[in-house]
Amino acid sequence: ETGVTQTPRHLVMGMTNKKSLKCEQHLGHNAMYWYKQSAKKPLELMFVYSLEERVENNSVPSRFSPECPNSSHLFLHLHTLQPEDSALYLCASSQDPGQPQHFGDGTRLSIL
């Protein structure tokens, strides 16, 4: 039990589909993050939320749309993705922004 749960673990979708990734943390943390992990590349920070407010958006294409309805839940809505978006998407949380992060096991996304 990592304290950060991501669903689904695997997702295959076509380029015209709409899907959402879900992340839930049970640690009472105030900050949540989305990362993209591609082979042989550094982890790419996508979004940072603190107390449900987005505090950072690292030039992520608009086909990725985050949502943080409360401090325990974080979503990543996907629409019209490209094959290069295939990757492992990791959610993390921390007590406050910049503190050591607890990661979920990720969602492996494949775009056909």
Added chain:
Amino acid sequence: GNSVTQMEGPVTLSEEAFLTINCTYTATGYPSLFWYVQYPGEGLQLLLKATKADDKGSNKGFEATYRKETTSFHLEKGSVQVSDSAVYFCALRTYNNNDMRFGAGTRLTVKP
């Protein structure tokens, strides 16, 4: 900008061999430094950290010393086990940042 560079893998060792994974950083200010480990099929887990120069982080037989003069935070273990096979990420955070910067990761495989 802030960044982390770690040695490229993969690294393959025999059980009980000595491990070193090099990590150097570039940062403004005085960063905190971290090593994370990612086991197959899982998210990242914090392995150890150091928050100021000359601090030594240690956990599960792994050690890393914060060397300000060489801007390094090399990971070491005296005797690796098969169960240490994983991807290791070096990371930094500066005080005024909302996020952490990760290296590209180094894959370690330990053979019996």
